[in-house]
Amino acid sequence: MIVFEKPKALTDAVLHYCPGCTHGIIHRLVAEAIDDLGIQGRTIGVASVGCSVMAYNYFDVDMVQAAHGRAPAVATGVKRSDPNNIVFTYQGDGDLAAIGTAETVHSAARGENITVIFVNNAIYGMTGGQMAPTTLPGQVTQTSPYGRDVKTVGYPVKICEMLSQLDGAAYLERVAVNNVKNIKNAKKAIKKAFQNQVEGKGFSLIEVVSTCPTNWGLPPVKALEWLEENMIPYYPLGVYKDKYAEEVK
Amino acid sequence: MSHEKVLMKGNEALAEAAIMAGCHHYFGYPITPQTEVAAYMSKRMPKIDGGVFLQAESEIAAINMVIGVASTGKRVMTSSSSPGISLKSEGLSYLAGCDLPALVVNVQRGGPGLGGIQPSQSDYFHATRGAGHGDFHMIVLAPDSVQEMVSLVFHGFDLAEKYRMTTMILSDGTMGQMMEPVSLDMGEIKQYDKPWALTGTKCERKPNIVNSLYLQPEELEKRNFERYEKYKLIEETEPMFEEYKMEDAEVCIAAFGVAARVSQNAIDEARKQGIKVGMIRPITLWPFPKKAFASAAEKVKSFVSVELSMGQMVEDIELSVRCKRPVLLCNRAGGMIPTTQNVLDKIIEASKL
Numbered sequence: 001m002i003v004f005e006k007p008k009a010l011t012d013a014v015l016h017y018c019p020g021c022t023h024g025i026i027h028r029l030v031a032e033a034i035d036d037l038g039i040q041g042r043t044i045g046v047a048s049v050g051c052s053v054m055a056y057n058y059f060d061v062d063m064v065q066a067a068h069g070r071a072p073a074v075a076t077g078v079k080r081s082d083p084n085n086i087v088f089t090y091q092g093d094g095d096l097a098a099i100g101t102a103e104t105v106h107s108a109a110r111g112e113n114i115t116v117i118f119v120n121n122a123i124y125g126m127t128g129g130q131m132a133p134t135t136l137p138g139q140v141t142q143t144s145p146y147g148r149d150v151k152t153v154g155y156p157v158k159i160c161e162m163l164s165q166l167d168g169a170a171y172l173e174r175v176a177v178n179n180v181k182n183i184k185n186a187k188k189a190i191k192k193a194f195q196n197q198v199e200g201k202g203f204s205l206i207e208v209v210s211t212c213p214t215n216w217g218l219p220p221v222k223a224l225e226w227l228e229e230n231m232i233p234y235y236p237l238g239v240y241k242d243k244y245a246e247e248v249k
Numbered sequence: 250m251s252h253e254k255v256l257m258k259g260n261e262a263l264a265e266a267a268i269m270a271g272c273h274h275y276f277g278y279p280i281t282p283q284t285e286v287a288a289y290m291s292k293r294m295p296k297i298d299g300g301v302f303l304q305a306e307s308e309i310a311a312i313n314m315v316i317g318v319a320s321t322g323k324r325v326m327t328s329s330s331s332p333g334i335s336l337k338s339e340g341l342s343y344l345a346g347c348d349l350p351a352l353v354v355n356v357q358r359g360g361p362g363l364g365g366i367q368p369s370q371s372d373y374f375h376a377t378r379g380a381g382h383g384d385f386h387m388i389v390l391a392p393d394s395v396q397e398m399v400s401l402v403f404h405g406f407d408l409a410e411k412y413r414m415t416t417m418i419l420s421d422g423t424m425g426q427m428m429e430p431v432s433l434d435m436g437e438i439k440q441y442d443k444p445w446a447l448t449g450t451k452c453e454r455k456p457n458i459v460n461s462l463y464l465q466p467e468e469l470e471k472r473n474f475e476r477y478e479k480y481k482l483i484e485e486t487e488p489m490f491e492e493y494k495m496e497d498a499e500v501c502i503a504a505f506g507v508a509a510r511v512s513q514n515a516i517d518e519a520r521k522q523g524i525k526v527g528m529i530r531p532i533t534l535w536p537f538p539k540k541a542f543a544s545a546a547e548k549v550k551s552f553v554s555v556e557l558s559m560g561q562m563v564e565d566i567e568l569s570v571r572c573k574r575p576v577l578l579c580n581r582a583g584g585m586i587p588t589t590q591n592v593l594d595k596i597i598e599a600s601k602l
Contacts, residue, residue, distance in 0.1 A: 011456075041452035046317075047460075056458045062447040064320045064459040067343050070313040073305070077317015077325070078447065080274065080301045085449050103313070106306035 007031035009040045013057045020213040020220025023051060023119065025177045026186075027058055030090070030117055033191040034061070037198060043086040044078050046071045048100075050092035051125040069100020072107035075114045086197055088115040094124045097133040097157045104159070111168035111202040115193045118159060118205055121212040122231060129215030133157040136234055141215070160207050160240040170202035172240040176209040176232060178224045185237075201244055209235050254432050259395045260285035260425040262433070263328075263354065263418070266402040268293055271438055272324040272352065274301045276314040278333060281366045282422040283356035286328040308333040312340030312353070319349040320459040322446025324406055328354035330422075331372050332363060341415060342381030346461025348445075348476070350409035352402065353387075354418040356425040359584035367584025368422035370506060371558035376419045377535040377565070384473050386480050387415040388487070389534040391505040395429035401532070403435040408487065410441045412479055419534060421557065423507040423586070480536075489532035490541050494520065498527030500599045501545045503566050504555040505531050507586060512555045515592035524600045534562070542569035551599040552576040555592055557585070575602050 006012075009031035017023045034040050040061055047055040049068035056063035066074040071089035079087040096104050096118050107114065123141055124130040130143040134156045138147040148156075160172045171193060175186035186208060193204035209231050211223040218226055239245075257265070264286045267275070275294060277287040287304065294300035301318075305311035311327045318325035329337060334355045344351055355376065359369040376389045388408050390401040398420065405416035447457050463469035494516060495501065504512040509530040519526045529545060531538050542552070551574055554563040560578040567576050579595035581587045 040450070042449040044321075044447050044449060053462060056456075056460055060450075060456060062450055062457045064317070064347075064447060065462055066316070067313065067339055070309065070316075070340075073310040073313035074317040074320075076303070076310075077274070077276070077314035077319075078321055079317075080303065080314070081318045081321040081323050081325075082448070102306050103310055106310065 007035045009034035009043070009060050011058055011060045015058060016054060017051065018214040020211065020223060021051070022121070022177045022208070022210040025183060026117065026119060026208050026210065027055070029183070029187045029190050030088070031059065032187060033194045036191055037194055039086045039194065039198065042084060043088070046075045046078065046087065046089040048089060048091040048095040050095050052090050052092060052119065053126065055090050069095050069098070070103055071095065071100065072103040072112065072114065072116065076107055076112050079112065079114050083113065086115070086194065088117060088194070090117045091119070092125065093118070093120045093122065093132045093134040097159055105163070105166070108163045108203045108205065109166050109168040111170065113197055113200055113202050115197050116203070116205040117190065118207045119210050120159070120207050120235065121210040123212050123215045125212050125215055129212070136230055156234065158235065160205070163205060164240040168203060169205070169241055170243045171196050171204040174207040174209065174235060174237050174240065176227065176237055178211070178227050182237070207235070209237070254430040256428055256430050257395060258285060258426065258428050259398045259420070260356065261289045262395050262431050263398040263402055263420070264289040264293070265433060266399040266435070267326050267352065268297065269433055269435065270324065270403045270406045272326050272406065273297055273299055274318045274323060274325040276303050276305050276311040276325070276327050278305050278308045278311050278329065280330045280333045282358060282425050283328050283330045283354065285425065286354065286356070308336035309339065312337040315351050316340055316343055316347070316349060319344065319351045320347065320447045322443035322448065326352040326354065328356065330356045330358045331360050331369065334372060334375065338381040341387065342383050342385065343461055344415045345381070345385035345387070346383065347459045348413040349459065350413050351415050352405050352409055352418065353415055354420060357419065357421045359582065365584040366422070368507060368586060369557050369582070369584055370421055370508065371561065371582065372419065373534065373556070373558060373561035376417050377537070380417070385476065386535055387417045388412070388483065388536070389417045389419050391419050391532060391534050392424055393506050393509045393530060395424070395427065396431045398424060399431050399433055400435060403438070407439055412483060419506070421506050484536040487533060488536045488538040488540070490538035491530045491532060492541070493528040493530065495527035495529065495545065497525050498548070499550050500524065500526040500596055501549040501552045502526060502528040502555055502592070502596070503531070503542070503552060503562065504528060505534060505562070508555040508557055511587055511589060512592050514589045515596060518589060518593050519596045524596060526596050526600070537565045537569065539569040542566055546570035546573050550574060551602045553579050553595050553599045555579045555587055557587070558582055
């Protein structure tokens with residue numbers, strides 16, 4: 001009996017991510033959700049710009065690679081072309097919360113029936129560790145070498161909190177993948193975000209608080225500790241909006 | 250409304266033509282002087298089975314929605330005017346890099362910057378040379394009547410699908426706003442196979458990937474060379490132009506769009522005065538009808554480029570005739586249109602060279 005195998009929605013390609021990076025876990029969770037719901041043949045993914053730019057090599061579904069920040073707009077086109085297809089974006093913090101803020105906000109406001117996977121690791125990974133819209137106050141990066149000074153560059157953007165104000169957003173949850181318990185929660189949330197789309201419930205976004213050991217300058221295990229001690233207090237985990245659960249209440 | 254002629258505004262005729270050509274997805278953003286296209290689409294699309302009209306949050310979002318639909322293999326379009334087209338430039342580059350077919354309409358207004366809202370042709374360089382970053386071209390079609398606003402939409406979609414690239418209709422405020430009788434019957438639409446389209450694998454085939462990223466320079470270079478082979482073929486086979494009274498012409502006017510309409514009047518006037526003048530009207534601005542101008546250079550003694558810009562197409566004429574003959578410029582800019590007298594004066598000047 002096989003008790004553990006690679007999800008069907010992942011290809012055999014070897015991931016290019018750094019050792020200890022949590023993208024691998026998140027890819028797996030997305031693929032498991034696709035498998036569980038039996039939607040692989042009608043799922044179309046939208047890759048963004050950032051470390052996950054080559055996600056099209058890893059998901060065994062039709063994929064389009066979008067310009068920086070534009071994934072939700074591209075996904076809108078793909079979804080509107082054939083609403084029967086299941087469309088997801090996979091975006092990082094720079095992509096989704098800086099250059100693509102307008103696309104993020106307005107796809108949520110429209111209640112676009114898509115699933116957004118938002119990987120927040122508080123840094124621009126692919127370009128070598130610059131300050132992100134989600135970089136924590138005081139956090140040192142290549143472009144905040146003295147630590148993020150909120151007096152001059154302002155505060156991090158809390159996406160789930162911000163989008164929760166929009167009537168169009170159906171489901172917003174922040175999860176983390178730093179331990180087994182959180183990974184299990186993340187799986188549940190990601191699956192629900194896809195399930196919502198299958199049921200036509202509208203815009204679902206899962207923010208996954210993640211590590212970037214390479215650019216944080218920490219060994220993988222220490223990075224997980226740093227995430228727990230610094231990221232989660234600033235970005236509390238939990239459901240920020242569940243329109244349909246509210247209706248049930 | 251098949252065989253009969255109907256009186257329509259250019260922008261609305263263009264929109265209806267797109268729908269009749271099988272484009273059931275439109276994404277746009279309000280900007281003068283093209284807003285009628287969006288308004289017309291918002292009225293018509295909800296009445297069509299599967300029709301989508303979506304007013305995007307920005308020009309950038311609109312062109313990326315176009316990319317989304319185009320990647321699924323369906324006919325799709327957006328329209329805007331000059332400042333909005335600047336914003337779409339990133340998307341135009343991605344459409345080229347991903348080899349996606351799409352129709353983009355630019356109802357030009359004067360610039361640079363916010364410029365004005367009156368007609369212009371000053372996005373010629375943008376359309377034919379610099380629509381975005383990287384090595385690429387778009388097919389650029391320039392209508393000079395409401396009827397051509399219709400026929401070039403049909404032709405534009407066909408070319409876009411045939412070559413998997415963007416066709417731009419380079420119109421202007423005059424073409425968009427004026428009313429003329431048109432026939433919307435354009436015959437059968439050719440269907441192209443799209444094995445590359447994202448339709449979901451149905452778990453029956455390998456995934457299709459629409460992508461413009463090639464990190465290995467050898468591979469990216471190869472893609473660019475392949476694309477330019479396609480462009481070479483287009484330059485050989487697809488140029489379109491119309492000649493007017495060129496048989497015995499000694500002066501050749503070059504003009505497209507509204508400038509061609511004004512020039513035609515000026516030519517008739519000049520001929521009354523005994524000046525042998527004709528016109529080559531490029532319909533495709535890219536591919537530019539180089540051969541037509543090169544062979545005209547063997548017969549005429551001078552050229553006059555009539556433009557609603559500071560002189561942009563004039564460079565293509567000089568290149569086409571390899572500077573063998575003088576090329577004069579008759580231009581107004583900033584939303585001004587050359588008068589018949591402006592053009593006539595320049596014809597007289599050119600005839601004396």
